[in-house]
Amino acid sequence: MIYLEQVTPLAQTLIDSAQLDETGNYKLELCDVDRTPALYNLVCNGDKIPLFLQGGDRLTVSSVGRVVHNYTVEGSEESELLRRFYQPFVAGMQRLDALSSSPETYRMTDEEIRRIESEYWAEYRRIKHEQIKFIVEHKSSLAGVYALYQRLPGETYLFNLDGDVIYYRMVAEAIEERYPESSYLPLLASEIARMDARQNLMSNIAETNFPDVELPDMFGRKVRLSSLQGKVVLVDFWSAELGNSNAINAELKEVYAEYADRGFEIYQIGVDVSKDIWINAVQEQQLPWISVCDFRGRNSPALGLYNVQKLPANFFDRS
Template sequence: MRKLLFVLPLVLFWACGQKGNVSIEGKIDNADGKTLYLDHLHVASKTTVDSVKLDEEGRFEFDLNVTQPEFYLLRLSNGKLLTLLAEANDKMLVYSKAENMNKKYIVEGSNGSKLVKQINDTLNVTKAKVAKIRKQLEEKKNDADFSTVSQNLVAEYVEAIQAQREFSIDFIMQNATSLASYMALYQKIDNNTFTLNENKDIQFVKIVASSMRALYPEHEYTKAILANYKTLEKRMANLNMAKMIEEKGANFPEIKLPDTNGKEVALSSFEGKFIVLSFWASQDPNSRKQNKTLKKIYDKYKSKGLRIYQISVDQDEELWKKAIKEDKMNWTNVCDVENGSSYAVRLLNVQKVPANYLIDQRGEIVGKDLFARRLEEKVAEYVK
């Protein structure tokens, strides 16, 4: 028993002295008397997890326990800060100066934090180039040769923006499994200019989202990027539709399919009306459920100008017509039974049923895949 009592205090001492699986040590020069905060950076907020008042040497040490990669800020009470990406077993060494903490600093012992530094350093260079070009444009606006000078400067501006975009793309492709790529996706050159600035750049959101979902399915950043990707997908679908409409020179895409009597009905025949362009299948339970909602909405608003142009993807004519009769669908229902209305499905990029587009009286798409109460609210907004 005496031996056990001797060992126990040592065990307790060891347990109390354990540190987290991440350590952050370093030195901030010229920060005597200032407080250094360690903030956990969330998607839309931050929480302070530790702090220390720095002496004239500016040395600090923080310990953390992390189970997955997390963003942290080292923030001085003068407002200067720098971003770190902590991963399990990182032993970080950080050095900086109080006056330009995020511009010139050194970090070792953390691959994630080095990647964050790489993208931030590159962005800072681009920002400096852009700021210089804008200043030159302002200074030379009254020069006699401003037209020529401005063309050259604008060309430099575009080149700088494009170089930053290409860097971000290369970075993401090489580091898609790192949370640092999340930062690379959403960096801005200024308040109105993202580094990834083209519609097709949504593909890189998808790459990072897929990687994060596989590696960290419950991470708050994973949930945020998946939600953002879903929003961007819808926006792209509407943009693609608008582009197609513009190219065709019509208010909305022309679709002409046979109804239950074999008579071809064109979507354009409803021009000037509010249209619910709906896709469904007779054997799909959710489609049949949606038909009940459509019935209720149509009966309520048809006298005020609502029209439904419903496209079935059925390839069995009898089942299609039987469902129309059972659901008492008294609006326009069309179907290319031979091909499952494949042309219309491809044209509007329909991935599943039920699906819908809402087209207002001016031919503009004002909604997509709205169901139940949200569908009725949108219809009521336009049909009065």
């Protein structure tokens, strides 16, 4: 059987299927397809072929042997361009997987292991170089949008925390000019806004010398802000009872993971009265930084020292 899925940012929905005839041919027909290309997956034996389809397209997709490695596309410029990115990217991912999952590593010498590691990172850099090159060269294509969102094993970012927004903005501007009605523009705009907000957190908060505070952590041990002297410290006021605390801390965790080994620390002050609620939030969200709270809520002296009027509130201390 051949299946066709429609892919959106939130779901993959099965919309049609066809039985292969005795010669291995099939036919799928879609009605009321938008004139702006959208992403679909053609699924065969568990392998997925990504396609960009739009109203009026007549595609021929052919393959011999393993579908992903050998398929060809005729009748869609965007889908053919996507194939030129997708096939090498998948092949590279499979090579990385083979290098990282060798069952014989326990028998290898240190030199052999280092050789495999060297091969892995050389392949990783090659794939990444080709991915970035494809995005830049085809920034006005939806295939470029697809490539923008693909990640190699262990990756959170396409390039790095600060640099990704450059590629997203470049692609968004080119797509808006070529496909002004594309459903992918709001997605790109949202991603760019999120990245800008994260960068602003690191660069646009007022820098000054802030008053010292000493508050207890969840174990009752008092932690003085000045004990972190020499580090770049983000003093963050929050409350576990805020409805958006989980999302806000998730953003902070990305920043912390990127900069913690470069002398960055977060001194997070809980503006709460319930010890149970605050401790549960810290533990459930697995917050990796310094978390303190005096359980006096809005009456905490720390709020007055920092003139905090609303939550959340952030301050940089570079002392």
